[in-house]
Amino acid sequence: MMSKKLLWIFAVTAMMLFAVLNVFRKGEAETPPPLSVHKSVAIDSSKCIAPASFMRANHMQVLYEWRNSSVRTGNRVYIASNGSKYEKSLNTCLGCHSNNRLFCFNCHSYANVKPKCWNCHLSPMETP
Amino acid sequence: MMNEQRREFIKKTALGVLVGLGAASGLVPAFSLEKTVLPVWDEKPVPGKIRWGMLIDTRKCKEGCQQCAAACHHAHNVPDFRNKKDEIKWLWQNPYQKVFPTASQQFVSKEIQDRSYLALCNHCAESPCTKACPTEATFKRWDGIVAMDYHRCIGCRFCMAACPYGSRSFNWQDPRTAIHDPVTTYPTREQGVVEKCNFCSDRLVKGQQPACTEACPEQALTFGDLNDPRSDIRLLLEANETMQRKPELGTKPSVFYII
Numbered sequence: 095m096m097s098k099k100l101l102w103i104f105a106v107t108a109m110m111l112f113a114v115l116n117v118f119r120k121g122e123a124e125t126p127p128p129l130s131v132h133k134s135v136a137i138d139s140s141k142c143i144a145p146a147s148f149m150r151a152n153h154m155q156v157l158y159e160w161r162n163s164s165v166r167t168g169n170r171v172y173i174a175s176n177g178s179k180y181e182k183s184l185n186t187c188l189g190c191h192s193n194n195r196l197f198c199f200n201c202h203s204y205a206n207v208k209p210k211c212w213n214c215h216l217s218p219m220e221t222p
Numbered sequence: 223m224m225n226e227q228r229r230e231f232i233k234k235t236a237l238g239v240l241v242g243l244g245a246a247s248g249l250v251p252a253f254s255l256e257k258t259v260l261p262v263w264d265e266k267p268v269p270g271k272i273r274w275g276m277l278i279d280t281r282k283c284k285e286g287c288q289q290c291a292a293a294c295h296h297a298h299n300v301p302d303f304r305n306k307k308d309e310i311k312w313l314w315q316n317p318y319q320k321v322f323p324t325a326s327q328q329f330v331s332k333e334i335q336d337r338s339y340l341a342l343c344n345h346c347a348e349s350p351c352t353k354a355c356p357t358e359a360t361f362k363r364w365d366g367i368v369a370m371d372y373h374r375c376i377g378c379r380f381c382m383a384a385c386p387y388g389s390r391s392f393n394w395q396d397p398r399t400a401i402h403d404p405v406t407t408y409p410t411r412e413q414g415v416v417e418k419c420n421f422c423s424d425r426l427v428k429g430q431q432p433a434c435t436e437a438c439p440e441q442a443l444t445f446g447d448l449n450d451p452r453s454d455i456r457l458l459l460e461a462n463e464t465m466q467r468k469p470e471l472g473t474k475p476s477v478f479y480i481i
Contacts, residue, residue, distance in 0.1 A: 106236060165371050168267040168364055170427065213412035214372060222406055 143174050143186070150201075154209075157184070184215050192221040273347070273366035274421055275448035275476035276435070277455050277464065278340050282442035285337065291315070293437030298420070299410045301393075301400035308400075310391040312419040313342045313434055322479075324468050334481060340443075342434075343368060343389040343419035344467060344475030354384035360416075366448070366476060367421045377414040386468055387475075390418045448476060 142149065149156070160182035163169045172180045180186050191197040197218040202209065211217070294313040295302070301310050318330070321339040345368045352360050352368060359374035360381050382390045396413045404410070408424055411417050422432035430436070435443040446455035455478075464478040 110236075161373060165369070165373070166361065210412070214409040216406060216409070 141178075142190075143172065143180050157211075184211065188216070188218060188221055192218040195219050267364040269364040271364070271449065273448040273476065274345065274426070275366070275446065275455055275478065276342075276421075276432075277444040277458050277478045277480065279442045279444070279480045280337065280339055281480060282440040283337070283340065284440060287439070288315075289437045289439060290340065290434035290443065293433045294419070294422075296403060297405060297422075297425075297433040298408050299397075299401050299404055300417075301397035301410075302402060303395065303400045308394050310393065310397065310417060311389075312417075313340065315339065316341050321467060322465070324470060325465065330481075339479065341387065341389070341467075342477060343421070344387055344473065344477045345419075345421055347474035347476065348472055350384040350386065350471075350473060351381035351390065354380040356380060363423070365423075365426075367423055368418075369420060369423060370415075370417060372411055372415050372417070375415040377416065379416060381416055386471055386473065390416050392416050 143156070144152075160172065164182040170182050172182045172186075174180065188197075195218050198209075198211075199217075199219070201207075212220075291313045294300070298312060300312050303309065315338040317338055318325075318335045321341050345366060347366065349362060349368045352358075352362050355361070356378060357374045357376055359371050359376070361369060361371065363369045377392070379392055382392060393411055393413050393415055397411050398404075401410060422430070422434075425432060432443075432445050435445045444455050444458055446453040448455060450456060458480075459478060462480050464480055466475040466478055469475070
């Protein structure tokens with residue numbers, strides 16, 4: 095009984111030590127970027143950029159606008175109507191929505207819409 | 223009784239701390255897709271302010287070393303069909319005669335002629351490819367990079383005919399079948415579009431150096447802003463005799479070579 099307890103304590107200590115070491119190792123690995131072209135900005139991607147009803151009807155226009163302005167003019171920050179900022183990227187959406195592997199495909203197959211996004215970009219099914 | 227509760231509490235707290243530390247240390251993986259460090263909203267790109275360029279010191283370039291090309295092709299999901307006809311090239315090596323066919327020097331040493339030289343998109347200031355593109359799929363960016371908007375490419379290959387450096391490759395087949403070690407941090411291309419070096423614009427927005435520059439073990443590649451007189455690349459250009467590929471065409475390449 096006593097030895098089992100000791101084993102437990104040992105295991106938990108070892109795990110904690112490992113975790114703490116990992117924190118330090120990560121701190122060392124991070125080197126400052128050599129080219130400081132842009133200052134970074136706090137991006138909140140924890141909530142949707144617009145209400146679901148709006149996104150259901152208008153996501154294609156939003157993505158089209160995002161794609162053109164980020165690729166061609168380099169404006170990579172989207173400011174929502176409430177002032178919060180998002181990165182103009184498919185991955186802003188997939189950051190949360192890839193939880194549902196069928197996120198895009200469910201509706202698109204129902205509506206028989208075949209967008210070409212996934213010929214090049216990772217789909218919710220392929221995200222790691 | 224009291225003791226039991228206390229015991230439970232300590233157990234749970236320890237577990238909570240463990241999970242928290244694990245998450246902070248990356249044991250619980252963070253989201254691993256393409257990501258940029260974003261410019262501040264009011265710092266919109268100013269056209270013409272920056273002109274990115276590269277200087278290749280071919281004296282430092284080791285024969286047989288392929289690390290720059292390997293890093294580039296891996297970072298950008300460049301397919302390898304393992305046959306010359308379908309080859310997709312972003313960064314590659316060629317002999318002197320092919321890289322500098324119009325070099326004005328005569329009777330260069332055998333050593334220089336026998337070396338192989340790096341070739342990539344020159345990101346010309348006067349780029350013939352962007353003028354040939356009917357859909358503006360390839361265009362001159364605000365920072366001097368000749369960029370591809372793969373969404374708009376219709377695969378007409380006018381740009382390939384216009385480019386005097388052979389820097390553009392056409393996807394005759396679906397490239398996804400030939401990417402042997404795909405990365406999730408950069409998209410692939412699709413069948414029927416032209417592709418080429420993007421001067422690592424995906425890494426520049428993260429404040430990183432291009433993949434080839436970073437991968438070179440000899441620091442033979444210098445990347446920087448040609449419009450900044452105090453940049454490393456400008457200082458090297460002033461201190462050394464350099465040459466460009468086919469300068470007589472007036473394309474004003476942004477890639478320079480020290481032979």
